[in-house]
Amino acid sequence: MNKYYTVVLDTEGSDKGPAMVAEGAALSLEKYPELKLVLVGNESALRAEMEKRGADADRLSYINATEVITNYDNPSVALFTKRDSSLVKALEAVSINDEYVGMVNAGSTGALLAGSLRYLATPDMKRPALAAVLPAESGGFTALVDTGATIDCTPAQLVHFAHLGKEFIKTLYGVENPRIGILSNGKEEGKGNKLVKEAYQLLKAERELNFVGNIEGTNALSGDCDVLVCDGFAGNQILKCTEGIARRIIKDIVVFSKKTGDESIMRVVGHLMKLYDFNSLGGGVVLGVRKPVVKAHGAANEQSIVSTVGIVLNLAKNKKIEYK
C-alpha cells in the first residue's frame, strides 16, 4: 500500500490564471509520486484541465468554489464576505481535515496571511511571519524572516521570528544548529536602529539560539547565517531590491550582447536567470501556523507551483505529519 501526502492547492488568484496552476498540478503529480492534490476552484473547469493533461485521477480531488479573492480586496474583510472563495474554502479544508498536510496559493499575500492566522493559528496566537528562502552565495539557502507579514515589529517579535526560522530551516533542510543573524546597518554590536539594537540583546540572551550577530545588507545572501531576522519592512526591501538588481543586470547583459553583436554572451543570461529565478525557487512560506502554508509569487509559473508544492511536501515529510 502506498503512503501519500495530500496538499491543498488554491487554483485562483495568480496572474496567469487557473490553467497555469492546473499545469503545475499535473507536473507536481508527475514529479512527486507520494503526492495527492486537492484542487480548489472552478471544479468542472479544473476537472477538464486535468483530464486534458492525463493526470492521475486517483490522486486528485476537488473542492468547488464560486468566488475569488483578488489583490484589490481588503484582505480581512474579504475573508468574511467571500465565504465561497477558493482561498477561504482551501483554508477551511486544511484547518479541519487531518489528512491535508498543508496548502499552496498564488494569490493575495495579505488575504493568505490574515486567513492563515484565522484558520491555522497556533494556540499562542503570536504573529505569523512570511519567510523567503533564497539561495546563499556560499551554496545552501538563507531564510529571510520576515519579508512582509509584520511591517512594524517589536524586539520580542523578532526573537519569535528567529525561533520560527530556526525550526523551519531545521525541518526543511535538516540544518542542525541553524546560525541566526539579524539584519543591521553595520557588523559591530551596537549598530542598528532602536528595534535592532534591542532585539540584538534579546537574541544574544537566548540560549537555544545560535546567534551570530549583525549581518549587513551587502552580506544578506552571502550565507553568513541560515536565518536572517528582520522586520517585514526591511525584509521586503532586501527581497525586492535583490530581484530588481538581478533583473536589471540581466537586462544590461542582453543590451550589451545586442550592441556588441556577441551572442555567445547570451549563454550567461540563461545561467543567471536560472540562478536568480525566484519563481522557480518558490515564494514565501507562512511560519508560525499549524500547517505549512506556502505562497507562490503572483507572477508564478507552473514551475513555481511545482517547487512550492515540493516545500509543503518536504516540510510535512520531515515533520512526520500523519498521512492517509
Added chain:
Amino acid sequence: MNKYYTVVLDTEGSDKGPAMVAEGAALSLEKYPELKLVLVGNESALRAEMEKRGADADRLSYINATEVITNYDNPSVALFTKRDSSLVKALEAVSINDEYVGMVNAGSTGALLAGSLRYLATPDMKRPALAAVLPAESGGFTALVDTGATIDCTPAQLVHFAHLGKEFIKTLYGVENPRIGILSNGKEEGKGNKLVKEAYQLLKAERELNFVGNIEGTNALSGDCDVLVCDGFAGNQILKCTEGIARRIIKDIVVFSKKTGDESIMRVVGHLMKLYDFNSLGGGVVLGVRKPVVKAHGAANEQSIVSTVGIVLNLAKNKKIEYK
C-alpha cells in the same frame, strides 16, 4: 586671470592610505583645470608624493596634521580628543575660510557626519543626511536620501530629507522639478510602516515638492523618481544590498566563463563592473550643511577621489559659491 575653486582634501582614513589619495589629487588637478586643492595630512610626505607626480604646485597647498581619526575611534569623542587630526583640521579650514568651497574625505563616516554637524551646521541645526547618487536604470541618477546619517527617523525628518535631496539634485544636475518618492513595501498609498505612512501624508501636503508617492525596493533604482527618501536604516539596506548583489552576479559570471571556457563572456564583466562600480561614482554626499562635504568609500581608489572632488566642484560651480 583664471578663476579657481579650492577644495579641501583630507588624505587620511582611507583603506589604501594617503599615497592613493595623493594620486587621486594629482589626477583631479589634471582633469579639472579650475581646481585648487588643499591637502590635509602629513605635509612633508604629501609634498613628496605630489612632487613625484609632477603636480602643479601653484594649485596646491597643505595643512599639516599629526593625528588620524580611524573607524575604531568613537566619532563624537575623537572630534574633541584628536584636535590635530586631519579630519578636524580639514573641517576647521572649510568652516573658517570663505575661499574653500567644500571638502572630501575617505575615512570614518560617523566622524565626518558628527564633524559636519559640529563645524558646518546650518542655522536651523536640523539633522544632516547622507545621500548616495546611484545610476538609474532609465539613465540619469537617483539620489537615495538618507543612507545612514539618521538611523531612526521621524516623519518630519523624512520631509526635511526630501527638501535636501530636491535642492541637491537640482544643483548638481539641473533637474528642474525633481520627482520625490518614498521607499515603501508596496506602491499603493497606505502601504508602509508607521514612519512611512505618516511621512507620506506630510510629503503629499508639501506644495513645493513634486511628490510621486511610494516606490518599492524592486524599483529603487529604476528611475521612477529623482530623489528616493527613506530612513538611514532602510537606505543603508538598499545601498549595500545593491552592491552585494551586483558583486555576486559579477562573480557568478566569472565562474561561468571559467567553467565553460568561454572567455568572450568576460567582456561583459568589464562592462558591468563599470556600470556598478560605486567607487568611481563617488561616495556619499552630506546634505544639510553649509558647504558640500563628500565622502568617498573607505575602499575608495584614486578614481573615486577624482569623482568625489568633481561632485564638490560641480556643486560649488552651480551654486555660484564665491571663488578666489
